[in-house]
Structures are given as structure tokens and as C-alpha cells.
Amino acid sequence: MNPLGELYNYSKFMVLFESNKDKPWDSWLDFVKLLVPGKQGVVGLLKTKEGGIYCVFKLSQYINNLIIHESVVMDGLSSLSSYCPHFCKSFGLVDCYRNPETVKKESPFVQKSNIPYMISDKMLLQEYIDKSNKFYNYIKSAKINDDVLFSTIKQVLLGTCMAQRRKQFTHYDLHSLNIMMKKCNKDLVFLYVLDSENQLCVPTLGHYPIIIDYGFSYINDMQDGPLWPTLEHTSSGFVSDRFDPITDPKLFLVTVSYEIKQHRDSAGSRILRKTVRNLFKPLSIEWDCGWDETEQHDAPYEILKIIKKYCNNSVLFNNHPGDCIDLIHSLIILPCDQQDSSSFDISVKTFIKEWSKIEQVITDSFYLLYILRGLVDAARYVRSMYMDSETSASAVKTFTDKLHECINKVAKFCNPKNIKYESMLCSIYVFSSCIEDVYQKFISDRMTTKEKEYNDMPMKTIEHIYAAVDSNLPTEYIYSDKTTICIMDSVNDKSFVFKLEPDEIKKINSIHSFCRGTIMYDIYKDKHMITSQKTI
Known part of the structure; x- marks a missing residue:
């Protein structure tokens, strides 16, 4: 069901x-x-x-x-x-x-x-x-009471907690415009089974959130794969090549508590804002948007400083250097590791020299970016072949054919002259490797600073952050025969629905709200003889 x-x-x-x-x-x-x-x-x-x-x-x-x-x-x-x-x-x-x-x-x-x-x-x-609405619209609406907002906040925190535990997920842009709200039965209660020892319940009060827009997100499925996302917002705290357990609760709670305080000056909004300030007080952040407050530039800026002197030889690299770097860094295979970047200058100089020969016959920046993306895709496709001496010549030919195929999709019968394709291919591999080395050093230094601040926080996990919010703003809900419990069992990868008996309802209503999740799960296990497995 x-x-x-x-x-x-x-x-x-x-x-x-x-x-x-x-x-x-x-x-x-x-x-x-x-x-x-x-x-x-x-x-x-x-x-x-x-x-x-x-x-x-x-x-x-x-x-x-x-x-x-x-x-x-x-x-x-x-x-x-x-x-x-x-x-x-x-x-x-x-x-x-x-x-x-x-x-x-x-x-x-x-x-x-x-x-x-x-x-x-x-x-x-x-x-x-x-039939959904942005959480931001809920915050602004006088028809939505505070309790629904606070219930939603708790649901988002626990949903994110499940994704952190299972997938080392970090959204990195978790704010009220990236959360859609749906209506449900007002007597539906979510019971989050985090592991065999931690079960937490949240009455939905008739509304539940769905998180959208994962353009800056990190998930552990990205490991051993290309670095697809941009890293142009690292100064704000968007470090999309790795897991950060604090960023999501920090940005989410700082932004929504600010918005709720702005739009409704209620006792609950003041309690939430004060709680959030106490939770994240040790962090250097902007208190309206939750972004990191730092004088550092973004990671790609460090690359631009190195390659800038060569960009004048290319219209595309001169006008769109950030876009070019984002495409080339997709040759990096996660996780980022330390590399030899001593050949950075020569690799950039060599690649742009060969690339500029394409610009002699194609001038539209959008089509040039399209060709550069195709070139990088072709380089990724033949990399293992090129690294094997027995198939390296074949790899260069395949790379050449794929690049010509890409060019001809946006410029029929176009054949740039005098390109040294192996020089182009080899130099972009070295170019991307040097970018990886700069990224690894820059982001590692940035994360070291952030982790020192995290260590000073009073609550260091999303579970504890949730507990602080819930203890200060408990959801007022009386369990009854109309209540439906939906168990989200991350231990057994299943969801279940069950109803409470009259004596169980009385017991649940008599205990502290923070204990109700575990008691309800025990009731369900006793009824259905589920053996709980502790997560590893």
C-alpha cells in the first residue's frame, strides 16, 4: 500500500x-x-x-x-x-x-x-x-501555519540523513525553492528507521517535501567516474566532488529560518532562528543565504591564473575560460588525487596552439564549445587505448575521426588544416591532470579550514541537528484511530503502513515525542516479527 x-x-x-x-x-x-x-x-x-x-x-x-x-x-x-x-x-x-x-x-x-x-x-x-508548490510559497502563505513548516523542516533533515547514510549524498543547494510540497493525509505520520537503534517519527500534518535540482550535488556513485559538475562555487561552500555532512543542514536551516523570520514574526520563527544561530555559530557564513564567508576565490580561478597568458591565442578560451575548464576537467576521474603539475604551462600552450586551428574555420562560440565538449568526450573514449603502446596509434585515429564527426555536425565539410592530433590528445590529458593537482590542493586546504570550524559546533551530525530542532520545536499532534504510520525502513529497503490499536495509541500519546519513533517501531516489530539489522 x-x-x-x-x-x-x-x-x-x-x-x-x-x-x-x-x-x-x-x-x-x-x-x-x-x-x-x-x-x-x-x-x-x-x-x-x-x-x-x-x-x-x-x-x-x-x-x-x-x-x-x-x-x-x-x-x-x-x-x-x-x-x-x-x-x-x-x-x-x-x-x-x-x-x-x-x-x-x-x-x-x-x-x-x-x-x-x-x-x-x-x-x-x-x-x-x-499539484505541488514550492516550500518558499508555503513560507510566505498566511494559510500555512508554523507547525507545517517545522514538520517539513524535520522531514527534509531526516530524508537527507537517510541519503547521507546510504549514499554520502550532499545536495549543496538545499533551499526552499528546491523543495516541492505535496499534500497527503493530515493524519499520516512518517517513521524514519535510520538503523536498529535509531527510529524517529514526524507527523506530516498533511504535507510532505520532495527535493529537486541536483546540479551541484555529490553522491558516492560519482566515485571512479568523471568529474562532471562545475566547481565554480567552491568559495560559497559548493564542493561537488566530495561529501560534506554539514553543508546541507547548514544551508537549509540558515536560509529557511531567515525566510520564516522575514515573513512571519512568530514565537516559533524566533525559536527556530535562535536555535539555528546557536547550532552554526562557530561557522564563518552569511546568515541570510548560508554560504561560506571567505575571501578565497573559487577553485577554477586558480586554474585561470595559470593559463591566462595563453588564452589570448584562443577566442574561446579568452572569452569563456570557465566553461572551457569545466569541460576539460571532466577528464578527471574521482576522487581527485595529487598529480605532477610541472608540465602545466607546456600542456596548455600546446593544446591551445592546436585548438586555435579549429577556430580559424569556425567562429561561433556556442558551436566551438560544442566541439570542445565533443573533443573531450573523444579523448575520454580513447584514453585506455592511448595509454597502451600497442593501441596508441589506433587511439589517435579514433580520436581524430570522432573529432571530425563532431565538427561536421555543426559545420558541414569542414576540415581544419594542419592539426597535430596526437599533440592535441596528449596535451589535453596532461592539461586535465594538472587541473586535478591544483583542485586537489586547493579544495583539501579549503576543507581543512571548514572541518576545524565543524569541530567547534555543538552538534556535529545531521541526526543531532535534527534533535536540537525537534526538542525546541516539537510537533503538536495527538495520535488517534485515524492515524496511519508509514515506516521508512532504510535497514531493509522497504516501506510499510500500519495502524495503532487503542491501547497503543494511549501509550504513544503518554510518552515524550522523541521516544515515540522507537516505541512505534517496537510495536510494529512485535506484530510482524521483523528482525532489525544494524547498519554497517
Whole structure:
């Protein structure tokens, strides 16, 4: 039994997706409209031709690897979907052709007369959370009382806790605009089974959150894979190549407590804000947005300082150096390790010298970024071949063919002259390795500083942070025969629903709210003889 009623359309769409994902997307889906965009993405609504089921699509506004990165994160979070409803679910990636000058006001799939070539790209399909509202709108609304907001905060903290424990997940941009709110039975209570010793319950009061937008997120599924996300916001605390257990509760609680205090000057809002200030007082942060307060630059700035003197030889690197670095650093395989960066200058100089030969025949920056992304993808594809002396020559040929194929998608019959393809290939490998060395040193130093501050915090885990919020703002709810308990069992990867007997209801109402979760879980285990397994 699913008390949230969300699985039916998701399951139906997934069946259609698996049957059609290798076909042109518009053979089984229709474009409906664009939705309110995010910071980096173009987001819209599609509908299946068969059955009329809606889904959300997402494209990057820029030429980067945002969509692949979000897909990796959402695929990793899917392992929680059998018991935790707090994360938006994805269906997967499909290929599409899009307008290279995509704006956030019209269909990205329509070719305009002034656009010579559409570009091939990846499009992420994810569930459509219908009849929902932003948590920020809840905060502003006079119709939503404080208790619903505080219940939502607790649900977000415990959902994030489950993802941290299972996947070392960090969202890095967890604020009220990245949380969708859905309605449910007002007597539905969530029981979060974190492990055999920790079970915590939160009355939903008729509302529950779903976290969206994973463009800056980290998840352990990224390990041993490419560094897809940008690192251009490390100064704010967005360190998307690694796990940080404090960032999410910090940014989330600082921002929502600020917004709640701004929009409703109630006793509860003042208690929440004071609690949050006490929790994170040792941290150097901006108290309105939760970002780190530091005079340091972002990690890519350290790269720009080194390569700047060579960028004048390339229009693309001179005008869009950050975008170029984001693409090239996707050759880094996580985790970032110390590398030999002594050849940084020569590798950059060599690569830009060969790259500039492409710029002699193609001048459009968007198409050049597209070609650079294709070049990096080709280099990634042949890397293992190139490192083997017996297949290195074949690797260079394959790289050359793939690069020409990419160029000809946006410039028919174009053949740049005099490129030394092996020099180009070898230099970009060294270039990316040197970037990795700079990143590793810079981010490790930054995290050392942050961890010293974390050690001074009174509560050092998300579980303890939740406990501080709950003890200061307990949810007022009287259990009755109408109460439905939904167990989110992260130990056994299952969810269960059960009702309390009259004597059990009386017992639950008589004890402290912080103890109720464990007592309810014990009641359920006694009834159904579940053997709890302690998490490792």
C-alpha cells in the first residue's frame, strides 16, 4: 500500500520509457510547455502520446555536462525510492536535437531560420510532481501555519540523513525553492528507521517535501567516474566532488529560518532562528543565504591564473575560460588525487596552439564549445587505448575521426588544416591532470579550514541537528484511530503502513515525542516479527 499515491504514473511512464528510450524522443513524447527555469537549466513539460502521462525534461542552458551529472546523482538516489519519498525520481537520459541559442521562453526543440545547425544533446527525463508548490510559497502563505513548516523542516533533515547514510549524498543547494510540497493525509505520520537503534517519527500534518535540482550535488556513485559538475562555487561552500555532512543542514536551516523570520514574526520563527544561530555559530557564513564567508576565490580561478597568458591565442578560451575548464576537467576521474603539475604551462600552450586551428574555420562560440565538449568526450573514449603502446596509434585515429564527426555536425565539410592530433590528445590529458593537482590542493586546504570550524559546533551530525530542532520545536499532534504510520525502513529497503490499536495509541500519546519513533517501531516489530539489522 502506498499512502502517498505517487507510484502509479511513475511506474507506467517507466514502462514506456524502457520501451522507447532508444527511439527519437518526439516519436513517443509531445512538447507541452516550458516551466519556471532553474539557475542552470531549461526545464519543461512533455506528455506521452500513449496515455497522456506527463514528465519533466531538463536541458542545460549551456554547453556543459550538467545533465549527465544530474542523471548520475538521481540514478544513485533511486536506491532510496522504495522507502523514502523525499527525492525527485528520474527516468533516464534520451538524445535530442536542440536549438544552440536556447532561451528560457520558447521550445528549445524548434529550429529558427537564423540557426544553421541544431546540436545533439542529452535530455534528462524525470517525474512530474503535479499539484505541488514550492516550500518558499508555503513560507510566505498566511494559510500555512508554523507547525507545517517545522514538520517539513524535520522531514527534509531526516530524508537527507537517510541519503547521507546510504549514499554520502550532499545536495549543496538545499533551499526552499528546491523543495516541492505535496499534500497527503493530515493524519499520516512518517517513521524514519535510520538503523536498529535509531527510529524517529514526524507527523506530516498533511504535507510532505520532495527535493529537486541536483546540479551541484555529490553522491558516492560519482566515485571512479568523471568529474562532471562545475566547481565554480567552491568559495560559497559548493564542493561537488566530495561529501560534506554539514553543508546541507547548514544551508537549509540558515536560509529557511531567515525566510520564516522575514515573513512571519512568530514565537516559533524566533525559536527556530535562535536555535539555528546557536547550532552554526562557530561557522564563518552569511546568515541570510548560508554560504561560506571567505575571501578565497573559487577553485577554477586558480586554474585561470595559470593559463591566462595563453588564452589570448584562443577566442574561446579568452572569452569563456570557465566553461572551457569545466569541460576539460571532466577528464578527471574521482576522487581527485595529487598529480605532477610541472608540465602545466607546456600542456596548455600546446593544446591551445592546436585548438586555435579549429577556430580559424569556425567562429561561433556556442558551436566551438560544442566541439570542445565533443573533443573531450573523444579523448575520454580513447584514453585506455592511448595509454597502451600497442593501441596508441589506433587511439589517435579514433580520436581524430570522432573529432571530425563532431565538427561536421555543426559545420558541414569542414576540415581544419594542419592539426597535430596526437599533440592535441596528449596535451589535453596532461592539461586535465594538472587541473586535478591544483583542485586537489586547493579544495583539501579549503576543507581543512571548514572541518576545524565543524569541530567547534555543538552538534556535529545531521541526526543531532535534527534533535536540537525537534526538542525546541516539537510537533503538536495527538495520535488517534485515524492515524496511519508509514515506516521508512532504510535497514531493509522497504516501506510499510500500519495502524495503532487503542491501547497503543494511549501509550504513544503518554510518552515524550522523541521516544515515540522507537516505541512505534517496537510495536510494529512485535506484530510482524521483523528482525532489525544494524547498519554497517
